[in-house]
């Protein structure tokens with residue numbers, strides 16, 4: 088050891104003892120220091136130097152534990168003052184020293200000077216001057232000038248009655264040291280986390296220190312809150328085995344904190360160990376240790392850290408990322424994922440139980456995501472075996488499962504969320520788990536919506552619990568501490584699973600497949616009219632399982648008016664092959680209604696106890712939407728929307744008639760060419776969302792004559808005002824602002840004075856008093872002439888989400904085409920309505936392309952092969968708008984991928 092320090096020695100004239108250099112690591116007493124060299128790839132060597140020729144008092148010593156023949160010895164008078172004088176002067180400082188004498192036991196005596204050479208302060212002289220050390224006159228021989236000088240200084244100190252030479256002895260300089268604390272927990276609590284002044288007296292390992300608390304001289308062992316460093320494991324035979332980096336971690340803390348003045352926040356005292364945080368002006372040792380890879384975060388003790396746990400996690404994360412020290416072999420749980428698979432935005436399609444969701448990725452693919460580090464409600468012990476014979480449905484029968492699922496469903500379904508993958512849990516085979524059911528691979532992620540971590544929200548409501556991990560288990564939420572904190576709050580406030588109250592019970596009548604029960608229930612549901620329901624399962628495009636919250640029952644529901652192509656299924660005669668497009672129909676329905684709140688009208692029931700009726704979601708009639716979707720791909724001359732509409736309205740449920748209609752429609756979609764058969768329409772209404780309503784010019788004369796005779800009839804037989812009772816869904820006639828009557832449908836009845844109507848031949852809506860409504864006579868009903876206004880939207884363009892941009896586009900469309908005859912061609916289908924191109928009747932210019940060229944909208948880049956020519960034409964238009972910096976491009980170009988941020992929606 089000594090040789091390494093000697094290696095850093097400077098040569099000196101042969102006569103004088105060699106001058107050596109080092110840094111003071113520790114002051115042992117008023118007359119001894121430990122000096123160390125510079126670290127070179129590990130903790131440096133060190134030597135103890137006792138000061139020649141002087142003596143300072145001995146510090147207090149604790150009895151050797153377990154040996155009854157030793158006792159605590161107190162400080163000698165002025166000993167602590169001498170140590171403190173020296174500590175403040177030299178700790179952590181560079182000094183130089185000479186070794187004048189070495190005892191056979193290896194003890195070294197010398198002179199120590201502050202700084203690089205002997206021109207610095209001679210610390211022995213300073214001590215003597217202050218009366219903090221005495222001179223060993225007995226050892227002085229000959230006439231060494233240095234020794235003579237020490238004697239002089241001592242004489243002066245005596246004369247001035249300094250330190251040891253003050254009258255009355257030094258009893259007041261003896262500390263009343265407290266090695267133990269009776270009740271450490273009370274002691275810690277009594278400080279209320281106020282910082283206490285302290286001196287670090289010993290560093291046991293990187294995160295455990297012995298501290299002298301001031302001003303009362305308590306000696307306490309403090310473990311740094313939140314972390315753990317590699318340490319020295321004591322074996323059974325008493326020898327210590329260092330863990331990798333334990334010595335380095337210890338040196339890291341020692342070189343910064345040993346014998347330094349600090350403040351300590353004593354944070355907690357679980358079973359005798361005091362946890363605390365050390366404050367030092369140069370930084371935060373806890374954070375530094377983590378950042379340098381000398382420590383790892385510890386969940387249980389992290390909870391008491393008062394200075395912000397997220398900073399510690401971030402420091403640890405940085406060390407892991409850079410693979411420093413203890414993390415040198417670290418592999419992130421998501422290391423083999425591309426960035427785009429690690430973090431992405433996706434749309435929630437389904438909530439599975441209470442801890443997983445199915446999302447739709449940009450690619451259109453569906454993916455199941457588990458919420459990291461949480462555990463959904465589950466049955467404990469005996470409850471599992473209760474009611475064994477009853478049909479067990481986890482969603483309703485496990486306490487709080489339904490609440491948890493509903494919380495997630497209401498918050499997330501159909502919404503876009505941010506997914507950050509935290510870890511992939513490998514599949515476990517049944518063999519590994521010893522017969523416990525195996526799990527497939529799971530992608531576990533933190534899912535946020537509007538900045539809220541949904542797992543944290545769930546936990547804070549007591550609707551899920553947090554999984555506990557082994558210390559070194561990295562497969563966990565990146566926001567694990569927040570989850571723990573949320574759980575602590577939920578427990579404290581007795582939320583959900585932590586509540587002492589009776590668990591909420593969901594008695595659900597499962598009527599699906601129970602013909603007898605269904606029969607009894609039918610009149611009830613028929614009478615109920617429109618009822619709320621949640622779609623719990625989609626078997627096929629037109630066959631669903633519904634939960635009716637008011638009636639608390641589960642039913643199987645078939646869409647009236649249509650039958651979707653059947654999927655494959657097992658029949659006694661063998662596997663029945665799926666009909667074409669069954670898969671597409673199922674996906675279409677799933678995307679539109681799965682787990683959504685819908686309204687249904689039950690009309691009838693089939694032999695198997697399935698209810699048949701209509702289903703509406705956000706104003707869309709699912710039967711119509713399904714047909715529209717297939718229809719709009721159809722060659723226009725083959726099927727007319729108007730005809731189809733009529734068919735839907737008037738066809739009775741035809742459950743056993745097969746699916747001829749939709750299939751024939753589907754076959755037509757095989758067509759590969761874009762079909763451009765423009766037909767004349769009259770644009771009657773434009774909505775704020777850039778949809779529009781148009782009438783077919785061909786049937787226009789029919790509408791005119793119908794209106795004429797209708798108005799004639801009204802004139803002949805004036806209506807009795809107020810004799811009409813509006814009911815939602817009914818057709819009627821309504822007196823518009825121009826004083827004329829038009830056919831309409833009632834969409835909502837707020838009050839007799841506020842009835843929402845939709846003019847079925849024009850597409851506009853109005854709220855008016857029921858006094859301006861009257862019954863629609865059967866002669867003019869939709870049976871005679873179907874509603875003439877059809878809703879469309881522009882193909883190949885994105886409706887701007889930004890309100891101002893949208894208003895600009897709508898204004899331009901209103902100016903150009905409202906109440907104008909145009910030519911229309913259906914290009915492709917949409918969920919709400921067909922997407923079409925429109926041409927001006929005279930110039931044959933494309934209206935949508937005009938909007939693109941004006942920079943009022945962005946292009947929706949369709950992928951269909953047969954549409955590529957159109958898409959290219961639109962994109963060229965967009966390029967010219969960009970280069971001219973028109974409207975939305977006025978701030979310059981941005982990639983299509985940025986569209987969302989700029990307020991555009993595809």
Ligand SMILES: *[C@@H]1O[C@H](CO)[C@@H](O)[C@H](O)[C@H]1NC(C)=O
Pocket residue numbers: 115116117118119137194
């Ligand atoms: C050297 O200093 C240490 C620490 O103060 C002390 O315990 C020891 O007795 C000293 N050695 C001698 C021989 O004075």
Ligand SMILES: *[C@@H]1O[C@H](CO)[C@@H](O)[C@H](O)[C@H]1NC(C)=O
Pocket residue numbers: 432503504505535536537538
């Ligand atoms: C997703 O996160 C980003 C940044 O972290 C944020 O700007 C964006 O609004 C988030 N999106 C959603 C849907 O929460």
Ligand SMILES: *[C@@H]1O[C@H](CO)[C@@H](O)[C@H](O)[C@H]1NC(C)=O
Pocket residue numbers: 688701702708711732735736737816
């Ligand atoms: C949609 O649903 C209603 C039930 O409210 C039904 O009567 C109607 O025929 C369906 N079709 C259309 C086109 O509205």
Ligand SMILES: CC(=O)N[C@H]1CO[C@H](CO)[C@@H](O)[C@@H]1O
Pocket residue numbers: 366367369370371372374375394
């Ligand atoms: C409480 C406290 O002192 N925190 C400090 C920990 O150290 C970092 C720098 O290392 C400071 O920024 C914090 O203020």
